[in-house]
Amino acid sequence: MRKFIRSNLKYAVLVLSALLTITPILVIWISSLKSSSEIYNNPFALPKILHWENLVQAWTVGRFYKYMVNTFIVTFPTVLFVVSLSCIAGYAFAKLKFAGSKIFFYTFLLGLMLPFQSIMIPLYYLVRDLKLLGTYWAMILPATALGLPFGIFLMQAFFRSIPSELMDAASVDGCNEFMVFLKIMLPLAAPAVSTLIVFQFMWTWNALLMPMLLLNRESLRPIMLGLMFFSGRYTINYGLVAAGVTIASFPLMIVFFIFQRRFIRGLTAGAIKG
Amino acid sequence: MANNTLHSNSNLSFIRRFIYQNKVGYLFILPALLLYAIFFIYPFIGTFYFSLTNWNGVSPQKTFVGFNNYIRIVKDSLMWTSLYHNVIWIIIGTVTPIVIGLLLVVLLGNKKTKGQMFFRIIYFMPVILSPVIVGIIWGWIYNPVFGMLNRILKVIGLGFLSRGWLGDPNLAIYMVLIAAIWAYFGFCVVVLMAGMQGVDMNLYDAAKCDGANSWQQFINVTIPQLSPVLTMLSVYTMIGGFKVFDIVFIMTRGGPANSTELIATYTYNQSFQLNKLGYGSALCMVMVFLSLIVSIILIKFREKSEV
Numbered sequence: 022m023r024k025f026i027r028s029n030l031k032y033a034v035l036v037l038s039a040l041l042t043i044t045p046i047l048v049i050w051i052s053s054l055k056s057s058s059e060i061y062n063n064p065f066a067l068p069k070i071l072h073w074e075n076l077v078q079a080w081t082v083g084r085f086y087k088y089m090v091n092t093f094i095v096t097f098p099t100v101l102f103v104v105s106l107s108c109i110a111g112y113a114f115a116k117l118k119f120a121g122s123k124i125f126f127y128t129f130l131l132g133l134m135l136p137f138q139s140i141m142i143p144l145y146y147l148v149r150d151l152k153l154l155g156t157y158w159a160m161i162l163p164a165t166a167l168g169l170p171f172g173i174f175l176m177q178a179f180f181r182s183i184p185s186e187l188m189d190a191a192s193v194d195g196c197n198e199f200m201v202f203l204k205i206m207l208p209l210a211a212p213a214v215s216t217l218i219v220f221q222f223m224w225t226w227n228a229l230l231m232p233m234l235l236l237n238r239e240s241l242r243p244i245m246l247g248l249m250f251f252s253g254r255y256t257i258n259y260g261l262v263a264a265g266v267t268i269a270s271f272p273l274m275i276v277f278f279i280f281q282r283r284f285i286r287g288l289t290a291g292a293i294k295g
Numbered sequence: 296m297a298n299n300t301l302h303s304n305s306n307l308s309f310i311r312r313f314i315y316q317n318k319v320g321y322l323f324i325l326p327a328l329l330l331y332a333i334f335f336i337y338p339f340i341g342t343f344y345f346s347l348t349n350w351n352g353v354s355p356q357k358t359f360v361g362f363n364n365y366i367r368i369v370k371d372s373l374m375w376t377s378l379y380h381n382v383i384w385i386i387i388g389t390v391t392p393i394v395i396g397l398l399l400v401v402l403l404g405n406k407k408t409k410g411q412m413f414f415r416i417i418y419f420m421p422v423i424l425s426p427v428i429v430g431i432i433w434g435w436i437y438n439p440v441f442g443m444l445n446r447i448l449k450v451i452g453l454g455f456l457s458r459g460w461l462g463d464p465n466l467a468i469y470m471v472l473i474a475a476i477w478a479y480f481g482f483c484v485v486v487l488m489a490g491m492q493g494v495d496m497n498l499y500d501a502a503k504c505d506g507a508n509s510w511q512q513f514i515n516v517t518i519p520q521l522s523p524v525l526t527m528l529s530v531y532t533m534i535g536g537f538k539v540f541d542i543v544f545i546m547t548r549g550g551p552a553n554s555t556e557l558i559a560t561y562t563y564n565q566s567f568q569l570n571k572l573g574y575g576s577a578l579c580m581v582m583v584f585l586s587l588i589v590s591i592i593l594i595k596f597r598e599k600s601e602v
Contacts, residue, residue, distance in 0.1 A: 031402050038399060039417045042481070045432050046420060048443065061441045102330075110327040119320025125328065132335055134590035136538045138562055138579040142572055143341025144334065166334035169327050198319045227425035229541045230563075245427045249545065252431050259441070262431065270428050277423050281416050285485050288422060292486050292531040 050271060052263035053079075060259040075264035079251070083261065085268045087240065088247030091157070095236070095243055096225045098161045103168035103221045104214060110169070111176025112202050116188060126177070132170030137230060145234050159235040160243075164228070168221050175220075175290060179213035180206060219280075219287025226273070244269050342583075345576035352572045364577035374578070376553060377561040380468055384557065385536035387469075389529055392476050396483030397521075401513060403484075404491050415488065418481035426478070430545030433474035437461050461547055464554035471546050471555055475539070483528060490524030491517075530593040537585050558582055 052060050053075050055068040079085050113119070114126045144163055153159040183206065191201045232246045242250070248269050255261045277284050346364055348357040368374050399418065403411050421429065436443045439459035448456050460470045498516045507515065518525075540559035543549065549556035549564065556564075562582060566575025 035399065035402055035414055038395075039414055042417055042421060042477070045436060045443075045477070046424070049432050049435065064435075064441055064443050064446060106327040106330070110324040113320050113323035117320040117323065119317040122320060125324060128336070129327075129331065132331065134587055135339065136559075136582050136586050138538075138559060139342055139583045139586075140335060140338035141342075142345055142566055142576050142579065143338035147334070147338055147341070162330065163334045166330045169331050169335075173327065198323075202323075223423065227427075229425070229427055229544070234567075245425050248431070249427050259435075266428055266431055270424055273423060274420065277420070278416070281419070284423060285415075285419055289482065289486050289489070292482075292528055 046270070046274075049263050050267050052260060053267040055260055055263075057257070057259045057261075060263070072260060075260040076268065079261055079264035079268055083251050083255075083265060084239075085244070085247065085251075085265060088242055088244040089268070091236070091241055091247075092226060092243040092245075094157050095160050095164070095232075096222060098157075099164045099168065099225045100218055100221045102161070102165040103172045104217055106165070107169060107172025107176045107217060108207060108210060108214065109202070111173045111178075112180045112206055114173065114177040115180035116185060116206070117198070126173075129170050129173050132167070133174060137167065141230070141234060148235055154235070155238055155241070157236070157241065159241075160232055163235065164225055164231060167231075168224065171291065172217050172221065175217055176210065176213060179210055183209055215283050216287045216290050219283050220290055223284075223288060342576045342579050345573055346580050347573075348576075349571075349573040352570045357573075360573065364574050365580075367574065368577055368581060373553060373556065374558075374561060374581075377556045377558045380555065380557050381537060381539075383468060384472060384475075384539060385533050387472055388475055388479075388536050388539075389532045391472075392480040392483045393487075393525065393528060393532070395476070395480045396487050399480075399484050400487040400491055401517065403488065404517075415485060418484045420481065421478040422481045422485075424478060426541035427545050429474055429478045430542050433470075433477070434461065434546055437470055462551055464552045467547055467551060468555045471543055474546065475542050478542075479532075483532075486528050487521065487524060490521050493524075494520040526596050527593075530589065530596055534586065534589045534593065537582065537589060558585075 048064060051067065052064070054071045054073065055066075055075075056072055059066065059068060110129075114122060140163075148154055148159045148163065153162070187205055187209075188201050191205045192198075196204065226243075227245060228243070229245050229249070232243050236242060236246065239250075248265050251265045252262045255265075345357075347359060347361060349360050349364070350357040399414075403414055424432075435441075437460035439445065439457075439462070442460070444460060445454075445457035448454055461467050494517065498520065499512055502512045502516050538559060539557055540563065543555055543557055543560050544563070547555040549560040558578070559582065562575055562578040565571050565578060
């Protein structure tokens with residue numbers, strides 16, 4: 022009997038926590054299909070008729086289609102650059118001997134400890150002087166530079182764990198250093214690369230302060246920045262704000278459910294060793 | 296003789312190989328290094344340089360003022376208030392999600408628990424939401440007009456407690472903290488679950504044999520076994536606590552009456568709202584200093600746990 026109560030209590034706590042976690046998200050998603058007065062009258066009730074027009078309006082009038090496109094234009098190159106440059110450099114730090122490699126490596130690691138604030142003010146003027154303001158490059162290049170320390174750290178640790186005999190065998194077969202890297206090492210690195218892709222993708226997708234400074238022109242805003250201004254402009258149109266939140270979170274949540282293992286590994290990579 | 300030639304030959308090839316390998320190494324890190332130098336190191340030095348001026352961002356002249364900005368920071372009571380809020384944030388924002396995480400992991404930890412993976416995914420859901428979305432969702436919950444919190448209080452007969460939760464200077468920071476903890480505890484659950492996999496199950500059996508109850512098992516087996524993970528997680532969370540910006544900026548912008556002003560929001564306001572870029576840069580350097588200290592602690596712990 023005691024065991025029965027105990028096991029039920031355990032599930033009660035687990036289920037209650039799950040409900041507390043999920044309810045706020047579900048409520049705002051459901052609210053995107055309600056009218057503002059419905060939301061005002063009872064925030065928890067289901068909609069009587071489905072107000073799809075909220076989503077349509079946010080997408081078109083609220084220009085979420087534009088913000089979504091902007092996000093992808095910024096996120097794809099950033100992830101691509103961070104991953105490819107980190108792989109090459111991480112490999113060099115792990116497997117190639119060259120003078121000063123330690124110093125360079127620690128210089129990169131320094132970036133892991135510094136907050137974005139350590140560069141934000143001069144970065145704005147640098148980007149302006151390079152005539153990049155008003156282009157997507159204003160964010161892509163600095164975001165890549167900011168992502169490199171973690172990427173290099175991750176890839177270096179990974180490549181270090183691969184036995185060097187593999188490379189030696191390949192060099193005997195007449196591969197040059199780059200071919201060894203490309204043909205032998207890179208395919209082995211797939212798990213670490215997927216971790217890095219998720220981490221960098223989420224970081225770029227969710228970034229706020231950086232686009233606030235560097236992509237503040239309305240036509241360039243990525244989704245989170247767009248959402249911030251949108252929710253400020255339509256504060257009383259609750260249904261529309263909920264629609265904006267839904268557009269910015271629902272698709273990502275679906276992707277999360279499909280690739281949840283990769284997501285969880287990627288996002289916790291900073292706090293778990295190896 | 297033949298031996299000698301062979302030797303010098305291999306010596307020569309060794310040097311060649313060394314040069315060659317150096318070249319390859321540099322070529323491999325060059326693209327990363329170039330971007331990093333231009334968009335990270337150069338602006339980082341710039342921040343320090345700006346912090347020694349009283350530049351306002353507009354005038355062509357940057358007047359050199361030495362360490363005056365730093366002296367002003369020490370005397371700036373609002374800076375100390377912000378830093379105090381960071382300390383509150385770090386203490387509550389580190390302890391609470393880890394304790395919640397520990398509780399849930401202990402409940403989940405047993406392999407007999409049904410739906411272990413399901414719960415893990417659910418708890419992790421808010422972690423992938425951006426702080427902008429978390430801020431808007433919780434801004435709704437706390438809303439004085441239609442907020443869910445006030446509705447719930449009314450239903451359970453505590454309607455007299457209802458208020459504009461984020462408008463109350465005594466409560467605002469805790470309210471934002473609750474939102475932040477909601478968005479973060481799932482992270483702790485996952486990290487601690489990963490840590491639990493390294494715990495030797497035989498220790499529990501041994502403890503049971505010694506007649507230890509669940510609580511004693513938790514204190515004497517789980518906690519010590521998890522302690523490296525717990526330390527890592529705590530320090531990692533603390534580092535985040537110094538940098539918090541997004542969620543506070545979305546929910547309160549540091550208000551009401553600076554009651555949620557954190558060092559990052561204060562730095563932002565001084566730099567970009569008031570255009571005090573020299574002073575703002577000095578505040579940025581303070582953040583650098585704080586981050587470096589906590590990061591060095593983290594590295595020490597990492598090294599210690601690796602030994």
